[in-house]
Amino acid sequence: MTTISLPPAARSRSGNRSRNRYVAGLRTWRGVTGLVLVGTVALAGLLAPWLTGADPDAQGPQALAAPSGAHPLGTDDIGRDLLSRVLHGILTDLSIILTAVPAGALTGAALALLAGTSRAADLVVQRLFDLVLSFPGLILGLAVTAILGPGRWPVVIIIALAEVPYFGRQLRAGVLVQREREYALAARVGGAGRARVLLRHVLPNAVDPLVVQGAVALSAGVFIEGALSFLGLGVRPPEPTLGSLISGSVAYLDTHPVLAAPLAVTTALVLGFTLLAEALNRGART
Amino acid sequence: MRTFLFKRLPSGLAVLLAASFTVFLMLRLIPGDPATTLAGPDASPATVAAIRERLGLDAPLLSQYLHWLGQVLTGDLGPSYAIGGQVSELIGDGLAATFQLTLAALLLVVLLAVPTALYAVSARRRALAGALRALTTGALAVPPFVTGVLLVLAFAVGLGLLPAGGHASLFDAPDLAVQYLALPALCLALPSAAILARYLQDGLERALGEDYVRTATALGVPRRRILWRHALPNALPSAVTVLGLQIGQLIAGAVVVERIFAWPGLGQLIEQGVSRRDYPVVQDLLLLVVAGYVAVQLLTDLLYSWLDPRVRWE
Numbered sequence A: 001m002t003t004i005s006l007p008p009a010a011r012s013r014s015g016n017r018s019r020n021r022y023v024a025g026l027r028t029w030r031g032v033t034g035l036v037l038v039g040t041v042a043l044a045g046l047l048a049p050w051l052t053g054a055d056p057d058a059q060g061p062q063a064l065a066a067p068s069g070a071h072p073l074g075t076d077d078i079g080r081d082l083l084s085r086v087l088h089g090i091l092t093d094l095s096i097i098l099t100a101v102p103a104g105a106l107t108g109a110a111l112a113l114l115a116g117t118s119r120a121a122d123l124v125v126q127r128l129f130d131l132v133l134s135f136p137g138l139i140l141g142l143a144v145t146a147i148l149g150p151g152r153w154p155v156v157i158i159i160a161l162a163e164v165p166y167f168g169r170q171l172r173a174g175v176l177v178q179r180e181r182e183y184a185l186a187a188r189v190g191g192a193g194r195a196r197v198l199l200r201h202v203l204p205n206a207v208d209p210l211v212v213q214g215a216v217a218l219s220a221g222v223f224i225e226g227a228l229s230f231l232g233l234g235v236r237p238p239e240p241t242l243g244s245l246i247s248g249s250v251a252y253l254d255t256h257p258v259l260a261a262p263l264a265v266t267t268a269l270v271l272g273f274t275l276l277a278e279a280l281n282r283g284a285r286t
Numbered sequence B: 001m002r003t004f005l006f007k008r009l010p011s012g013l014a015v016l017l018a019a020s021f022t023v024f025l026m027l028r029l030i031p032g033d034p035a036t037t038l039a040g041p042d043a044s045p046a047t048v049a050a051i052r053e054r055l056g057l058d059a060p061l062l063s064q065y066l067h068w069l070g071q072v073l074t075g076d077l078g079p080s081y082a083i084g085g086q087v088s089e090l091i092g093d094g095l096a097a098t099f100q101l102t103l104a105a106l107l108l109v110v111l112l113a114v115p116t117a118l119y120a121v122s123a124r125r126r127a128l129a130g131a132l133r134a135l136t137t138g139a140l141a142v143p144p145f146v147t148g149v150l151l152v153l154a155f156a157v158g159l160g161l162l163p164a165g166g167h168a169s170l171f172d173a174p175d176l177a178v179q180y181l182a183l184p185a186l187c188l189a190l191p192s193a194a195i196l197a198r199y200l201q202d203g204l205e206r207a208l209g210e211d212y213v214r215t216a217t218a219l220g221v222p223r224r225r226i227l228w229r230h231a232l233p234n235a236l237p238s239a240v241t242v243l244g245l246q247i248g249q250l251i252a253g254a255v256v257v258e259r260i261f262a263w264p265g266l267g268q269l270i271e272q273g274v275s276r277r278d279y280p281v282v283q284d285l286l287l288l289v290v291a292g293y294v295a296v297q298l299l300t301d302l303l304y305s306w307l308d309p310r311v312r313w314e
Helices: A002-012 A014-026 A029-046 A082-115 A119-133 A138-148 A152-179 A182-189 A194-206 A209-230 A242-252 A257-285 B002-028 B034-039 B045-055 B061-074 B087-122 B126-141 B144-158 B174-208 B211-218 B223-260 B266-275 B279-307
Strands: none
Touching (some): A014 A257, A082 A119, A082 A152, A082 A209, A082 A242, A119 A152, A138 A152, A138 A209, A138 B002, A138 B223, A138 B279, A152 A194, A152 A209, A182 A194, A209 A242, A209 A257, A242 B144, A257 B144, B002 B061, B061 B279, B087 B174, B087 B223, B087 B266, B087 B279, B144 B174, B144 B223, B174 B223, B223 B279, B266 B279
């Protein structure tokens, strides 16, 4: 009877199977739409130097010019090429979130593993996560900016720091579950040391939920960068970011609707990450 | 109740104390000394020393910290460095405005999310439930600073229905105050309403799939009664937890929303404090926000145990 031999076989290949579930999640309409949105925006940003010849910081003679051959999206309020600024803004945002989110994930994961070593460490790490989480959202950003001042690196640090407890708590929960499974006990009985069981056996089986958290964190990163730039506390001008482009265009939107381009791009990027997170989450749950 | 008083409350207070120490220490780690900044570039060393002594910056760190805690507990927070005036008065002025804004937003969150979720699960047509789900995803994906700009364009510039920004006292001119309040509160409420609606809808769907619902249906209980009497009470506790977490997001989101709509609240004050390096203002406001957030979490826990008798504190 196949039904008798199935459960253990399925369990031994659980890592492989869950990866397939994520791929299945990405094949739904949510996943495909998310991939297309993120892919298009990211590609446009990566190809910025080839898609536009204009220097994003060079000021031209004509401010708020209508779209033309030389400036496909027109110019901003001090005569800079808007298309070039949007594309380079995407590039800045991507470079920020792709530095900050992995840094936050790795720090969170390291702390979660540290928590797995002893009860005392667990207590300290848990309270540390509580402490970071007691500064809700942007308030954490303002606290860090108060110390470091505005700039590119503070933004990276803020996004990373904000994500540490989320990655850490999820991995800690996974480690606690996996550690009690038979295979982990078997490895202990087989003579593997504490660290080896944790790193070699438990960790690979506990990292899966972090995939979903990664997509959520990337969208949160765009939010935080945007909000800080909007408040004038983000990446220093003239370097373009999606947030600073939005805050710069607000005053002229009613008369120059083409300035809504950064709004549209930011929304597409966040929507894409949100849909990807939902698709991966649904894939993982089925 | 005893578990709450002896376990949850102390751990909340511990987080608060740790946060206060962190905030205090963080702002002392900043390179550059507030006394030098205050005295100006041409001040003599004697002036700087005098200012330092007046602000108590020459005292040991621990006694400075205890002095600050004493100030916080008595409510007399001393003078601000850069903005001018007493910190207590600055916070008092902004507190009412921010409280109105977040309370109105919280009300909107509940009023938008609960009917949406109930409607989505009771809708006979699946397409409608799907459309509502897409709508909540959309509301989640648009950052507040984009929603705010779009709301101003639509309602203030386009339709001319509501003012684009500003603030009126709720007591002197209630009708005007509500008009000023409408757009910022809506802008602040939308993302949280989407999240709450999503969680409540998921919770209701999960509850409706349970065995007791099937039993009730088989016994001929009307669907409406099943939803209100059986599914909702089971989905509500976790929704309350989500709402409690969202209150933190409302407080944080208020910083951006107040900026967009020129709302004279604490968000504007803390932003000014950060950009003008007014440390007493920043320090006190950060502590106030964390204290408010911790208090909300404790209240949420109490409400949760009241709604879900299974986890009542023994």
